């Protein structure tokens with residue numbers, strides 16, 4: 001491996017941007033998109049490439065203060081040198097190239113300040129072509145639309161074959177000495193005005209290598225482009241704040257106790273278990289399903305089971321508690337929730353839960369319409385102490401996780 005070749009970058013940002021809507025809003029490279037000036041996004045793409053040692057921005061003389069405000073707001077901004085732009089793009093690029101003559105880098109990338117979406121992959125493709133010996137490299141995309149030529153009255157005159165046609169993007173990469181010489185020569189020829197630097201290279205007889213461009217690497221030209229960029233970069237900023245983007249996961253808990261009285265069975269998680277006691281309550285007193293109903297309601301701030309099914313209402317006398325849980329499921333779903341899991345702990349000295357655990361989990365899975373593995377039932381005694389330990393009642397603790405807005 002030879003000594004690494006020095007790479008400089010020229011960001012062309014001297015344009016007045018008259019196509020991007022009201023002049024009052026200023027040049028489009030300084031418009032705010034996603035909360036930052038377009039140019040701040042563009043410069044950051046190159047500042048974050050360690051290979052880009054020298055970065056020069058070509059700035060309009062009226063925009064110096066605007067530009068300083070941009071660099072003050074970005075990491076590494078103090079590394080960027082500025083050069084005053086010329087009468088047109090071609091003159092501005094030449095000013096940037098001349099400003100690098102002291103450093104005389106091996107390679108130079110020339111990029112439009114209003115292409116903030118350029119990817120590192122695209123930049124690397126251009127640099128790789130130069131390192132492979134090409135003296136000019138152009139990222140480009142094949143034209144997908146059918147091309148038409150129109151006349152001055154707005155009528156199509158013919159269809160232009162798009163075979164072999166590409167849309168030119170930037171950064172365009174060059175052997176520094178070759179493109180400096182070509183630009184100097186072009187500046188001496190009053191008959192030439194080029195809209196990109198590869199055109200200057202072609203004019204000077206330098207072969208230009210095509211490298212992969214990207215449809216995302218758009219040049220912000222119109223007011224619509226600025227609005228699109230604002231949408232895209234606002235979303236990216238929202239994602240970056242919580243990177244990676246976090247889903248709206250919520251957890252709720254629930255707790256319930258019912259008194260044990262003489263009887264012949266208890267109902268837990270909808271399973272009727274023979275026992276020498278029963279749970280006392282208005283409904284079937286299924287503490288497990290009551291606790292889980294509260295846990296689900298808690299994930300969307302929907303109160304508790306008593307708010308939805310007042311014990312004073314005779315309608316719920318002896319009711320199977322499954323209807324409470326199904327009601328909570330509906331509320332969660334109406335709020336945009338998807339249940340991830342449900343977990344229950346039962347605290348009871350008796351009856352034994354183990355033999356009924358699978359049936360209990362199956363009931364939860366059926367009622368909540370989720371898979372069995374997402375439903376958990378556990379049990380513990382209370383070591384004979386407290387109300388549960390003295391068999392005065394059974395307690396249940398529930399936890400539920402729900403993802404909203406998925």
Ligand code: MG
Pocket residue numbers: 256257258281285286287290
């Ligand atoms: Mg209850």
